[in-house]
Amino acid sequence: MNDIIDVFFVLILATAALIITVRTLSSLFNIYSFQSLFIAVVAVVLFFQTGNIVLLLIAILTILSKALLVPYVMRRIQKNMNLKRDVEFRYLTPIGSLLVGTLMIFLVYRSFSTLLSELSYDDLFFFGAVIGLSITLMGMMVIFTRKKVITKIIGYLMMENGILLFSLFIAELPFIIEVLIVIDLVILITLATILAYGIDSTIDDFHSKLNSFTLWFKD
Amino acid sequence: MHFILYAFINTLFVILVSPLFVSLIKKVKAFTQGRQGPPIFQTYFMLNKLLSKERVYSVNSSLIMKMTPYINITCMLVASLFVPLLYVPEPVAGIGNVILFLYLMVCAKFFMALAGLDAGSTFGGMGSSREMTVSAVVEPVVIIVFAALGLLMNTSNLHEIFSSSIKSSLVFNPAAILISLSLFIILIVETSRIPVDNPETHLELTMIHEAMILEYSGSDLALMELSHSIKQTLLMAVLINVLMPFGLALEPGITSILLSSVLFILKAVILSVIIGIFEASFAKYRLFRLPSLFMLAFFFSFSTILFELLR
Numbered sequence: 294m295n296d297i298i299d300v301f302f303v304l305i306l307a308t309a310a311l312i313i314t315v316r317t318l319s320s321l322f323n324i325y326s327f328q329s330l331f332i333a334v335v336a337v338v339l340f341f342q343t344g345n346i347v348l349l350l351i352a353i354l355t356i357l358s359k360a361l362l363v364p365y366v367m368r369r370i371q372k373n374m375n376l377k378r379d380v381e382f383r384y385l386t387p388i389g390s391l392l393v394g395t396l397m398i399f400l401v402y403r404s405f406s407t408l409l410s411e412l413s414y415d416d417l418f419f420f421g422a423v424i425g426l427s428i429t430l431m432g433m434m435v436i437f438t439r440k441k442v443i444t445k446i447i448g449y450l451m452m453e454n455g456i457l458l459f460s461l462f463i464a465e466l467p468f469i470i471e472v473l474i475v476i477d478l479v480i481l482i483t484l485a486t487i488l489a490y491g492i493d494s495t496i497d498d499f500h501s502k503l504n505s506f507t508l509w510f511k512d
Numbered sequence: 513m514h515f516i517l518y519a520f521i522n523t524l525f526v527i528l529v530s531p532l533f534v535s536l537i538k539k540v541k542a543f544t545q546g547r548q549g550p551p552i553f554q555t556y557f558m559l560n561k562l563l564s565k566e567r568v569y570s571v572n573s574s575l576i577m578k579m580t581p582y583i584n585i586t587c588m589l590v591a592s593l594f595v596p597l598l599y600v601p602e603p604v605a606g607i608g609n610v611i612l613f614l615y616l617m618v619c620a621k622f623f624m625a626l627a628g629l630d631a632g633s634t635f636g637g638m639g640s641s642r643e644m645t646v647s648a649v650v651e652p653v654v655i656i657v658f659a660a661l662g663l664l665m666n667t668s669n670l671h672e673i674f675s676s677s678i679k680s681s682l683v684f685n686p687a688a689i690l691i692s693l694s695l696f697i698i699l700i701v702e703t704s705r706i707p708v709d710n711p712e713t714h715l716e717l718t719m720i721h722e723a724m725i726l727e728y729s730g731s732d733l734a735l736m737e738l739s740h741s742i743k744q745t746l747l748m749a750v751l752i753n754v755l756m757p758f759g760l761a762l763e764p765g766i767t768s769i770l771l772s773s774v775l776f777i778l779k780a781v782i783l784s785v786i787i788g789i790f791e792a793s794f795a796k797y798r799l800f801r802l803p804s805l806f807m808l809a810f811f812f813s814f815s816t817i818l819f820e821l822l823r
Contacts (some may be wrong), residue, residue: 301685303815307693310811314804391807395814402818 297419298338305331305458312451313394313435314387317380318371321447322364328358328451334457334463335421339461344443347425348461349467355457363450366482370443381468390434398427401493418462425459428452446485454479514764518601519593521769526592529777530741533784538712540788555741563581570727572632580627581728581735587620588739588746595749598772599761600675610658617702619680620739621647628724635716639723646708646720646802650701653806653813657694661754663745663820664691674753678760688755690816692802695751697809699787703744706791707805718796728786745780752779 295358308328315321333355340348371377385393402423408420428488435448460471535555542549551557569577594613606612621643628640665673666688677688701708704721714722725736755758759775761768797805 296685299819300689303686303819305687307690307812310808314808387804388807390805391811395811398815398818402821452790 298335298417298421301331301335301338302420305335305428306424307324309426309431309451310394311390312447313390313431313438316380318377318379318443319368320496321379321444321473322367322371325367325447325450326360326364328454329363332454332461333360335458336461350468351457351471354471354475358478359450359454363478366485367443367446370485374443375473376441376443379439379444380443382438383440385434385438387438390431390438393434394411394427394431397430397472398423402431421462424457425455425457426463427455428458431455449481450478515601515604515607515738517764518596518599519719521764522597523592525588525597525773526589526745527738528743529780530738530802531559532777533745534741535774536781536784537788537791539801540785542794543630544792549687555737559734559738561600562737564729565730567730567732569787570631570633573630574624576626577630579622580630581732581739583623583733584620585742586614588742591616592746594670595746595753596671596760597745597776598672599764599771600671600678603669603671604687609671610662610668610670610673613670614654614658617743618651619645619672620743624736631727633727635723635726636666637718638716639720639726642720642799643724645799648700650698650806651801653799653810654698654702656810657691657698657813660694660816661691662819663817664688666772668788670750674726674757674760675762677754678757678762687816687819690812690819692751692755694809694812694816695747695754697805697812699747699751700746701806702747703740705787707794708802710796748780748783749776750785752776 305328308324308331311324312321312328314322333352336348336352336355340346340352405419405423405426409422429452432448432450432452435451436445437444439448456474457471532552532555535550535552538554539549542564570597582791591613591665594608594616625643627639627644630636661673665676667673667676700706704711709720709722710718711721714726716723721740725733728736756779759772759779763773
Protein backbone atom coordinates (compact mmCIF):
# COMPACT_ATOMS: atom_id res chain seq x y z
CA MET A 294 0.00 0.00 0.00
CA ASN A 295 2.71 2.46 1.03
CA ASP A 296 4.56 1.73 -2.18
CA ILE A 297 1.56 2.81 -4.25
CA ILE A 298 1.35 6.07 -2.32
CA ASP A 299 5.08 6.58 -2.83
CA VAL A 300 4.68 6.11 -6.57
CA PHE A 301 1.95 8.72 -6.62
CA PHE A 302 4.15 11.08 -4.61
CA VAL A 303 6.70 10.76 -7.37
CA LEU A 304 4.10 11.50 -10.01
CA ILE A 305 2.83 14.53 -8.08
CA LEU A 306 6.38 15.85 -7.79
CA ALA A 307 6.90 15.30 -11.51
CA THR A 308 3.73 17.22 -12.38
CA ALA A 309 4.85 20.05 -10.11
CA ALA A 310 8.18 20.21 -11.94
CA LEU A 311 6.35 20.23 -15.26
CA ILE A 312 3.99 23.04 -14.18
CA ILE A 313 7.06 25.16 -13.49
CA THR A 314 8.61 24.54 -16.91
CA VAL A 315 5.83 23.88 -19.44
CA ARG A 316 4.88 26.79 -21.69
CA THR A 317 1.86 25.54 -23.61
CA LEU A 318 -1.32 26.53 -21.80
CA SER A 319 -3.42 23.51 -22.79
CA SER A 320 -0.79 21.08 -21.52
CA LEU A 321 -0.49 23.15 -18.33
CA PHE A 322 -4.19 22.59 -17.66
CA ASN A 323 -3.87 18.89 -18.43
CA ILE A 324 -0.91 18.54 -16.08
CA TYR A 325 -2.79 20.38 -13.34
CA SER A 326 -5.77 18.10 -13.89
CA PHE A 327 -3.55 15.03 -13.56
CA GLN A 328 -1.94 16.40 -10.42
CA SER A 329 -5.34 16.78 -8.79
CA LEU A 330 -6.26 13.29 -9.94
CA PHE A 331 -3.11 11.82 -8.37
CA ILE A 332 -3.85 13.56 -5.08
CA ALA A 333 -7.38 12.15 -5.20
CA VAL A 334 -5.93 8.67 -5.75
CA VAL A 335 -3.64 9.14 -2.73
CA ALA A 336 -6.72 10.08 -0.69
CA VAL A 337 -8.56 6.97 -1.90
CA VAL A 338 -5.60 4.71 -0.99
CA LEU A 339 -5.47 6.35 2.45
CA PHE A 340 -9.22 5.73 2.77
CA PHE A 341 -8.68 2.01 2.17
CA GLN A 342 -5.94 2.05 4.80
CA THR A 343 -7.74 3.95 7.53
CA GLY A 344 -11.42 3.63 6.62
CA ASN A 345 -12.04 7.31 7.30
CA ILE A 346 -15.01 8.27 5.12
CA VAL A 347 -13.94 11.94 4.98
CA LEU A 348 -10.97 10.92 2.84
CA LEU A 349 -13.28 9.39 0.26
CA LEU A 350 -15.43 12.53 0.22
CA ILE A 351 -12.31 14.66 -0.26
CA ALA A 352 -11.26 12.44 -3.16
CA ILE A 353 -14.66 12.74 -4.85
CA LEU A 354 -14.73 16.50 -4.29
CA THR A 355 -11.21 16.86 -5.66
CA ILE A 356 -11.93 14.85 -8.78
CA LEU A 357 -15.17 16.68 -9.51
CA SER A 358 -13.93 20.18 -8.87
CA LYS A 359 -10.22 20.21 -9.56
CA ALA A 360 -9.69 17.42 -12.04
CA LEU A 361 -12.75 18.14 -14.15
CA LEU A 362 -14.53 21.45 -13.51
CA VAL A 363 -11.61 23.83 -13.01
CA PRO A 364 -9.58 22.66 -16.04
CA TYR A 365 -12.73 22.79 -18.14
CA VAL A 366 -13.43 26.39 -17.16
CA MET A 367 -9.78 27.29 -17.63
CA ARG A 368 -9.89 25.92 -21.15
CA ARG A 369 -12.97 28.02 -21.85
CA ILE A 370 -11.17 31.12 -20.59
CA GLN A 371 -8.19 30.28 -22.73
CA LYS A 372 -10.41 29.94 -25.79
CA ASN A 373 -11.90 33.37 -25.08
CA MET A 374 -8.52 34.92 -24.66
CA ASN A 375 -7.16 33.38 -27.80
CA LEU A 376 -3.89 32.65 -26.04
CA LYS A 377 -1.84 29.51 -26.64
CA ARG A 378 1.40 29.88 -24.73
CA ASP A 379 2.92 31.72 -21.83
CA VAL A 380 6.57 32.31 -22.59
CA GLU A 381 7.21 35.30 -20.38
CA PHE A 382 8.98 34.86 -17.07
CA ARG A 383 10.02 37.32 -14.42
CA TYR A 384 12.75 37.15 -11.73
CA LEU A 385 13.53 33.49 -12.42
CA THR A 386 13.76 31.45 -15.60
CA PRO A 387 12.18 27.97 -15.49
CA ILE A 388 15.69 26.56 -15.00
CA GLY A 389 16.27 28.81 -12.04
CA SER A 390 12.88 27.97 -10.61
CA LEU A 391 13.61 24.25 -10.82
CA LEU A 392 16.92 24.77 -9.03
CA VAL A 393 15.25 26.87 -6.35
CA GLY A 394 12.49 24.24 -6.21
CA THR A 395 14.97 21.44 -5.45
CA LEU A 396 16.59 23.66 -2.83
CA MET A 397 13.18 24.33 -1.30
CA ILE A 398 12.35 20.63 -1.08
CA PHE A 399 15.64 20.09 0.66
CA LEU A 400 15.05 22.98 3.09
CA VAL A 401 11.54 21.78 3.89
CA TYR A 402 12.92 18.29 4.44
CA ARG A 403 15.64 19.59 6.75
CA SER A 404 13.35 21.79 8.80
CA PHE A 405 10.69 19.10 9.10
CA SER A 406 13.16 16.39 10.07
CA THR A 407 14.24 18.40 13.13
CA LEU A 408 10.65 19.35 13.87
CA LEU A 409 9.02 15.98 13.48
CA SER A 410 11.68 13.85 15.14
CA GLU A 411 10.11 14.99 18.41
CA LEU A 412 6.73 13.67 17.36
CA SER A 413 6.53 10.02 16.36
CA TYR A 414 5.09 10.23 12.87
CA ASP A 415 5.18 7.51 10.26
CA ASP A 416 7.80 7.96 7.51
CA LEU A 417 5.06 8.09 4.93
CA PHE A 418 3.22 10.88 6.71
CA PHE A 419 6.43 12.82 7.11
CA PHE A 420 7.10 12.44 3.43
CA GLY A 421 3.58 13.49 2.43
CA ALA A 422 3.93 16.61 4.52
CA VAL A 423 7.30 17.46 2.96
CA ILE A 424 5.96 17.06 -0.56
CA GLY A 425 2.76 18.92 0.26
CA LEU A 426 4.59 21.92 1.65
CA SER A 427 7.17 21.94 -1.15
CA ILE A 428 4.41 21.91 -3.75
CA THR A 429 2.77 24.84 -1.98
CA LEU A 430 6.04 26.75 -2.14
CA MET A 431 6.57 25.78 -5.78
CA GLY A 432 3.06 27.03 -6.55
CA MET A 433 4.03 30.32 -4.97
CA MET A 434 7.07 30.38 -7.20
CA VAL A 435 4.87 29.84 -10.25
CA ILE A 436 2.78 32.84 -9.15
CA PHE A 437 5.70 35.19 -8.99
CA THR A 438 7.72 33.94 -11.95
CA ARG A 439 4.97 33.79 -14.54
CA LYS A 440 3.78 37.02 -16.11
CA LYS A 441 0.40 36.06 -17.55
CA VAL A 442 -2.50 36.08 -15.12
CA ILE A 443 -3.91 32.78 -16.35
CA THR A 444 -0.72 30.93 -15.40
CA LYS A 445 -0.63 32.76 -12.08
CA ILE A 446 -4.04 31.19 -11.43
CA ILE A 447 -2.51 27.77 -12.12
CA GLY A 448 0.14 28.59 -9.54
CA TYR A 449 -2.55 29.46 -7.02
CA LEU A 450 -4.37 26.20 -7.78
CA MET A 451 -1.13 24.27 -7.33
CA MET A 452 -0.63 25.91 -3.94
CA GLU A 453 -4.08 24.73 -2.98
CA ASN A 454 -3.21 21.20 -4.09
CA GLY A 455 -0.13 21.33 -1.88
CA ILE A 456 -2.21 22.40 1.11
CA LEU A 457 -4.63 19.57 0.43
CA LEU A 458 -1.80 17.05 0.30
CA PHE A 459 -0.30 18.49 3.48
CA SER A 460 -3.64 18.30 5.23
CA LEU A 461 -4.13 14.69 4.12
CA PHE A 462 -0.98 13.67 5.96
CA ILE A 463 -0.18 15.89 8.92
CA ALA A 464 -2.69 18.45 10.06
CA GLU A 465 -6.06 16.99 9.27
CA LEU A 466 -8.30 19.85 8.17
CA PRO A 467 -11.99 19.50 9.00
CA PHE A 468 -14.02 18.55 5.96
CA ILE A 469 -15.99 21.78 6.12
CA ILE A 470 -12.81 23.82 5.55
CA GLU A 471 -11.97 21.61 2.60
CA VAL A 472 -15.39 22.39 1.11
CA LEU A 473 -14.90 26.08 1.78
CA ILE A 474 -11.56 26.02 -0.03
CA VAL A 475 -13.16 24.41 -3.04
CA ILE A 476 -15.89 27.04 -3.02
CA ASP A 477 -13.13 29.64 -2.89
CA LEU A 478 -11.56 28.05 -5.93
CA VAL A 479 -14.81 28.05 -7.84
CA ILE A 480 -15.32 31.74 -7.02
CA LEU A 481 -11.77 32.46 -8.16
CA ILE A 482 -12.39 30.68 -11.42
CA THR A 483 -15.72 32.45 -11.94
CA LEU A 484 -14.07 35.80 -11.36
CA ALA A 485 -11.37 34.83 -13.80
CA THR A 486 -14.02 33.97 -16.36
CA ILE A 487 -15.66 37.36 -15.92
CA LEU A 488 -12.31 39.07 -16.20
CA ALA A 489 -11.28 36.90 -19.13
CA TYR A 490 -12.16 39.75 -21.45
CA GLY A 491 -9.57 42.00 -19.93
CA ILE A 492 -7.15 39.61 -18.37
CA ASP A 493 -4.87 39.69 -21.40
CA SER A 494 -4.88 43.47 -21.78
CA THR A 495 -3.63 46.50 -19.89
CA ILE A 496 -5.76 48.32 -17.31
CA ASP A 497 -6.69 51.13 -19.73
CA ASP A 498 -7.94 48.77 -22.40
CA PHE A 499 -9.75 46.83 -19.76
CA HIS A 500 -11.50 49.91 -18.48
CA SER A 501 -12.99 50.70 -21.85
CA LYS A 502 -13.98 47.08 -22.31
CA LEU A 503 -15.74 47.01 -18.94
CA ASN A 504 -17.46 50.30 -19.74
CA SER A 505 -19.37 48.58 -22.49
CA PHE A 506 -21.07 46.50 -19.80
CA THR A 507 -22.34 49.58 -17.96
CA LEU A 508 -24.63 50.26 -20.90
CA TRP A 509 -26.78 47.43 -19.59
CA PHE A 510 -27.58 49.35 -16.44
CA LYS A 511 -28.42 52.69 -18.11
CA ASP A 512 -32.03 53.51 -18.62
CA MET B 513 38.50 -17.40 -18.75
CA HIS B 514 34.90 -16.81 -17.77
CA PHE B 515 35.36 -13.12 -18.25
CA ILE B 516 36.84 -13.56 -21.73
CA LEU B 517 33.81 -15.60 -22.69
CA TYR B 518 31.53 -12.91 -21.28
CA ALA B 519 33.43 -10.18 -23.13
CA PHE B 520 33.15 -12.09 -26.38
CA ILE B 521 29.42 -12.85 -26.09
CA ASN B 522 28.45 -9.41 -24.82
CA THR B 523 30.45 -7.48 -27.42
CA LEU B 524 29.21 -9.64 -30.27
CA PHE B 525 25.61 -9.21 -29.15
CA VAL B 526 25.97 -5.42 -28.80
CA ILE B 527 27.48 -5.07 -32.26
CA LEU B 528 24.83 -7.31 -33.78
CA VAL B 529 21.73 -5.69 -32.31
CA SER B 530 22.72 -2.02 -32.11
CA PRO B 531 21.97 -1.04 -35.72
CA LEU B 532 18.54 -2.66 -35.45
CA PHE B 533 17.26 -0.13 -32.93
CA VAL B 534 18.51 2.84 -34.94
CA SER B 535 16.42 1.89 -37.95
CA LEU B 536 13.52 0.78 -35.76
CA ILE B 537 13.26 4.26 -34.24
CA LYS B 538 13.37 5.74 -37.74
CA LYS B 539 10.60 3.36 -38.78
CA VAL B 540 8.39 4.29 -35.81
CA LYS B 541 8.91 7.99 -36.52
CA ALA B 542 8.03 7.43 -40.16
CA PHE B 543 4.83 5.61 -39.18
CA THR B 544 3.72 8.41 -36.88
CA GLN B 545 4.24 10.85 -39.74
CA GLY B 546 2.28 8.69 -42.16
CA ARG B 547 5.31 7.58 -44.15
CA GLN B 548 6.47 4.09 -45.00
CA GLY B 549 9.98 4.56 -43.65
CA PRO B 550 13.18 2.67 -44.41
CA PRO B 551 13.34 -1.13 -44.11
CA ILE B 552 14.06 -2.36 -40.62
CA PHE B 553 17.53 -3.64 -41.56
CA GLN B 554 18.47 -0.46 -43.43
CA THR B 555 21.25 0.47 -40.99
CA TYR B 556 22.93 -2.92 -41.55
CA PHE B 557 22.81 -2.39 -45.33
CA MET B 558 24.19 1.10 -44.94
CA LEU B 559 27.05 -0.02 -42.70
CA ASN B 560 27.83 -2.83 -45.11
CA LYS B 561 27.90 -0.43 -48.04
CA LEU B 562 30.02 2.15 -46.22
CA LEU B 563 32.59 -0.46 -45.19
CA SER B 564 33.43 -1.18 -48.81
CA LYS B 565 33.71 2.48 -49.83
CA GLU B 566 36.93 4.44 -49.95
CA ARG B 567 37.88 7.05 -47.36
CA VAL B 568 38.42 10.66 -48.33
CA TYR B 569 40.26 13.12 -46.08
CA SER B 570 40.39 16.87 -46.23
CA VAL B 571 43.86 18.30 -47.05
CA ASN B 572 43.70 20.23 -43.79
CA SER B 573 43.07 17.21 -41.65
CA SER B 574 45.67 15.69 -39.34
CA LEU B 575 46.20 12.44 -37.54
CA ILE B 576 43.24 13.14 -35.19
CA MET B 577 40.80 12.76 -38.04
CA LYS B 578 42.18 9.30 -38.92
CA MET B 579 42.47 8.14 -35.33
CA THR B 580 39.07 9.22 -34.05
CA PRO B 581 36.86 6.48 -35.55
CA TYR B 582 39.07 3.80 -33.99
CA ILE B 583 39.23 5.60 -30.63
CA ASN B 584 35.47 6.03 -30.70
CA ILE B 585 34.64 2.43 -31.46
CA THR B 586 37.22 1.21 -28.93
CA CYS B 587 35.81 3.40 -26.18
CA MET B 588 32.29 2.22 -26.94
CA LEU B 589 33.23 -1.46 -27.08
CA VAL B 590 35.11 -1.22 -23.78
CA ALA B 591 32.14 0.64 -22.30
CA SER B 592 29.90 -2.15 -23.56
CA LEU B 593 31.68 -4.55 -21.19
CA PHE B 594 30.35 -2.43 -18.33
CA VAL B 595 26.72 -2.97 -19.26
CA PRO B 596 25.80 -6.66 -19.30
CA LEU B 597 22.98 -7.26 -21.76
CA LEU B 598 22.66 -11.03 -21.38
CA TYR B 599 24.15 -12.14 -18.09
CA VAL B 600 26.02 -10.53 -15.22
CA PRO B 601 29.53 -11.99 -14.97
CA GLU B 602 31.74 -12.52 -11.94
CA PRO B 603 33.19 -9.20 -10.77
CA VAL B 604 36.52 -8.30 -12.35
CA ALA B 605 38.64 -5.44 -11.07
CA GLY B 606 37.74 -2.09 -12.60
CA ILE B 607 35.16 -3.35 -15.06
CA GLY B 608 31.75 -1.97 -14.19
CA ASN B 609 32.83 1.18 -12.43
CA VAL B 610 30.24 3.90 -13.10
CA ILE B 611 32.74 6.75 -13.26
CA LEU B 612 34.95 4.89 -15.72
CA PHE B 613 31.89 4.07 -17.84
CA LEU B 614 30.90 7.74 -18.02
CA TYR B 615 34.44 8.84 -18.82
CA LEU B 616 34.79 6.32 -21.62
CA MET B 617 31.70 7.90 -23.18
CA VAL B 618 33.10 11.39 -22.65
CA CYS B 619 36.45 10.35 -24.10
CA ALA B 620 34.74 9.24 -27.30
CA LYS B 621 32.78 12.49 -27.37
CA PHE B 622 35.93 14.55 -26.83
CA PHE B 623 37.73 12.98 -29.76
CA MET B 624 34.66 13.33 -31.94
CA ALA B 625 34.56 17.06 -31.17
CA LEU B 626 38.27 17.36 -31.95
CA ALA B 627 37.74 15.57 -35.25
CA GLY B 628 34.91 17.95 -36.06
CA LEU B 629 37.34 20.85 -35.70
CA ASP B 630 40.18 19.04 -37.40
CA ALA B 631 38.91 19.02 -40.96
CA GLY B 632 38.73 22.81 -40.94
CA SER B 633 35.17 23.01 -42.23
CA THR B 634 32.88 25.56 -40.62
CA PHE B 635 30.12 23.00 -40.12
CA GLY B 636 32.34 20.70 -38.10
CA GLY B 637 33.54 23.54 -35.91
CA MET B 638 29.98 24.66 -35.29
CA GLY B 639 28.91 21.13 -34.40
CA SER B 640 31.84 20.69 -32.03
CA SER B 641 31.19 23.98 -30.31
CA ARG B 642 27.52 23.13 -29.83
CA GLU B 643 28.28 19.62 -28.63
CA MET B 644 30.77 20.94 -26.07
CA THR B 645 28.28 23.58 -24.90
CA VAL B 646 25.59 20.98 -24.42
CA SER B 647 27.99 18.52 -22.76
CA ALA B 648 29.25 21.13 -20.33
CA VAL B 649 25.70 21.58 -19.11
CA VAL B 650 24.59 17.96 -19.24
CA GLU B 651 27.67 16.34 -17.72
CA PRO B 652 27.02 17.43 -14.10
CA VAL B 653 23.45 16.21 -14.50
CA VAL B 654 24.66 12.82 -15.77
CA ILE B 655 27.01 12.52 -12.80
CA ILE B 656 24.19 13.36 -10.37
CA VAL B 657 21.86 10.84 -12.02
CA PHE B 658 24.41 8.03 -11.83
CA ALA B 659 25.30 9.08 -8.27
CA ALA B 660 21.64 8.77 -7.36
CA LEU B 661 21.57 5.34 -9.02
CA GLY B 662 24.64 4.34 -7.01
CA LEU B 663 23.09 5.61 -3.79
CA LEU B 664 19.89 3.72 -4.56
CA MET B 665 21.79 0.42 -4.94
CA ASN B 666 24.57 1.16 -2.45
CA THR B 667 27.36 0.50 -4.94
CA SER B 668 29.24 2.30 -7.67
CA ASN B 669 29.68 -0.80 -9.81
CA LEU B 670 27.26 -1.15 -12.70
CA HIS B 671 27.36 -4.96 -12.59
CA GLU B 672 26.46 -4.97 -8.91
CA ILE B 673 23.77 -2.34 -9.53
CA PHE B 674 22.13 -4.57 -12.12
CA SER B 675 22.44 -7.79 -10.14
CA SER B 676 20.81 -6.13 -7.13
CA SER B 677 18.08 -4.65 -9.31
CA ILE B 678 17.26 -8.19 -10.52
CA LYS B 679 16.96 -9.43 -6.97
CA SER B 680 14.74 -6.64 -5.72
CA SER B 681 11.88 -5.88 -8.05
CA LEU B 682 12.09 -2.15 -8.59
CA VAL B 683 9.09 -1.57 -10.81
CA PHE B 684 7.05 -0.22 -7.94
CA ASN B 685 9.90 1.54 -6.24
CA PRO B 686 9.25 5.30 -6.57
CA ALA B 687 12.96 6.05 -6.63
CA ALA B 688 13.43 3.70 -9.59
CA ILE B 689 10.69 5.49 -11.50
CA LEU B 690 12.32 8.86 -10.86
CA ILE B 691 15.75 7.59 -11.85
CA SER B 692 14.31 6.06 -15.03
CA LEU B 693 12.81 9.41 -15.99
CA SER B 694 16.23 10.99 -15.59
CA LEU B 695 17.92 8.15 -17.47
CA PHE B 696 15.42 8.54 -20.30
CA ILE B 697 16.20 12.25 -20.61
CA ILE B 698 19.93 11.44 -20.62
CA LEU B 699 19.35 8.79 -23.29
CA ILE B 700 17.60 11.39 -25.45
CA VAL B 701 20.32 13.99 -24.92
CA GLU B 702 23.34 11.72 -25.34
CA THR B 703 22.07 10.06 -28.51
CA SER B 704 21.26 13.44 -30.09
CA ARG B 705 17.53 12.93 -30.43
CA ILE B 706 14.86 15.44 -31.18
CA PRO B 707 14.28 18.02 -28.50
CA VAL B 708 18.08 18.41 -28.42
CA ASP B 709 19.32 17.59 -31.89
CA ASN B 710 17.74 16.25 -35.03
CA PRO B 711 19.43 13.03 -36.14
CA GLU B 712 17.83 13.04 -39.59
CA THR B 713 18.77 16.38 -41.08
CA HIS B 714 21.88 17.87 -42.44
CA LEU B 715 20.50 21.36 -42.01
CA GLU B 716 23.09 23.69 -40.57
CA LEU B 717 20.67 25.21 -38.10
CA THR B 718 19.71 22.04 -36.32
CA MET B 719 22.57 19.61 -36.41
CA ILE B 720 24.99 18.92 -33.61
CA HIS B 721 26.12 15.33 -33.89
CA GLU B 722 25.76 15.11 -37.66
CA ALA B 723 27.85 18.24 -38.13
CA MET B 724 30.81 16.69 -36.35
CA ILE B 725 30.87 13.56 -38.51
CA LEU B 726 30.08 15.42 -41.72
CA GLU B 727 33.65 15.12 -43.02
CA TYR B 728 33.82 11.36 -42.60
CA SER B 729 33.36 8.93 -45.43
CA GLY B 730 33.66 5.24 -46.19
CA SER B 731 34.64 2.82 -43.47
CA ASP B 732 35.45 5.67 -41.06
CA LEU B 733 31.86 6.86 -41.29
CA ALA B 734 30.67 3.28 -40.76
CA LEU B 735 32.70 3.07 -37.56
CA MET B 736 31.35 6.42 -36.33
CA GLU B 737 27.77 5.38 -37.05
CA LEU B 738 28.28 2.01 -35.42
CA SER B 739 29.79 3.53 -32.28
CA HIS B 740 26.90 5.98 -32.08
CA SER B 741 24.41 3.13 -32.30
CA ILE B 742 26.34 1.14 -29.68
CA LYS B 743 26.24 4.15 -27.37
CA GLN B 744 22.49 4.29 -27.82
CA THR B 745 22.11 0.57 -27.08
CA LEU B 746 24.24 0.86 -23.94
CA LEU B 747 22.22 3.75 -22.53
CA MET B 748 19.01 1.93 -23.42
CA ALA B 749 20.36 -1.17 -21.67
CA VAL B 750 21.15 0.80 -18.51
CA LEU B 751 17.57 2.06 -18.42
CA ILE B 752 16.14 -1.40 -19.17
CA ASN B 753 18.32 -3.14 -16.59
CA VAL B 754 17.31 -0.67 -13.90
CA LEU B 755 13.59 -0.53 -14.59
CA MET B 756 12.73 -3.99 -15.96
CA PRO B 757 15.67 -6.28 -15.27
CA PHE B 758 13.72 -9.54 -15.49
CA GLY B 759 15.33 -11.98 -17.93
CA LEU B 760 18.88 -10.78 -17.28
CA ALA B 761 20.63 -13.98 -16.19
CA LEU B 762 22.95 -14.16 -13.20
CA GLU B 763 24.70 -17.36 -14.39
CA PRO B 764 25.95 -18.11 -17.90
CA GLY B 765 24.20 -20.95 -19.66
CA ILE B 766 23.03 -21.65 -23.20
CA THR B 767 19.30 -21.55 -22.44
CA SER B 768 19.48 -18.58 -20.11
CA ILE B 769 21.54 -16.61 -22.63
CA LEU B 770 19.12 -17.41 -25.44
CA LEU B 771 16.17 -16.47 -23.27
CA SER B 772 17.74 -13.24 -22.07
CA SER B 773 18.79 -12.24 -25.59
CA VAL B 774 15.22 -12.68 -26.85
CA LEU B 775 13.86 -10.80 -23.83
CA PHE B 776 16.41 -8.01 -24.21
CA ILE B 777 15.55 -7.51 -27.87
CA LEU B 778 11.86 -7.46 -26.95
CA LYS B 779 12.33 -4.90 -24.19
CA ALA B 780 14.62 -2.77 -26.33
CA VAL B 781 12.08 -2.85 -29.16
CA ILE B 782 9.42 -1.54 -26.77
CA LEU B 783 11.79 1.17 -25.58
CA SER B 784 12.67 2.09 -29.19
CA VAL B 785 8.98 2.47 -29.99
CA ILE B 786 8.59 4.76 -26.97
CA ILE B 787 11.62 6.80 -28.06
CA GLY B 788 10.25 7.03 -31.60
CA ILE B 789 6.86 8.25 -30.41
CA PHE B 790 8.52 10.66 -27.98
CA GLU B 791 10.64 12.06 -30.77
CA ALA B 792 7.69 12.41 -33.11
CA SER B 793 5.61 14.29 -30.56
CA PHE B 794 8.17 17.00 -29.85
CA ALA B 795 9.61 19.84 -31.83
CA LYS B 796 13.27 20.66 -31.54
CA TYR B 797 14.03 23.06 -28.70
CA ARG B 798 15.97 26.23 -29.19
CA LEU B 799 19.56 25.77 -28.03
CA PHE B 800 19.07 28.12 -25.09
CA ARG B 801 15.99 26.29 -23.85
CA LEU B 802 17.84 22.97 -23.60
CA PRO B 803 19.03 23.48 -20.00
CA SER B 804 15.42 23.28 -18.80
CA LEU B 805 15.31 19.69 -20.09
CA PHE B 806 18.52 18.83 -18.27
CA MET B 807 17.22 20.60 -15.20
CA LEU B 808 14.22 18.26 -15.17
CA ALA B 809 16.60 15.29 -15.09
CA PHE B 810 18.53 17.00 -12.32
CA PHE B 811 15.33 17.64 -10.39
CA PHE B 812 14.25 14.01 -10.69
CA SER B 813 17.61 12.61 -9.63
CA PHE B 814 17.79 15.03 -6.75
CA SER B 815 14.38 13.85 -5.57
CA THR B 816 15.64 10.27 -5.91
CA ILE B 817 18.45 11.07 -3.50
CA LEU B 818 15.90 12.64 -1.17
CA PHE B 819 13.66 9.57 -1.39
CA GLU B 820 16.63 7.41 -0.49
CA LEU B 821 17.54 9.58 2.48
CA LEU B 822 13.98 9.32 3.74
CA ARG B 823 13.74 5.57 3.54
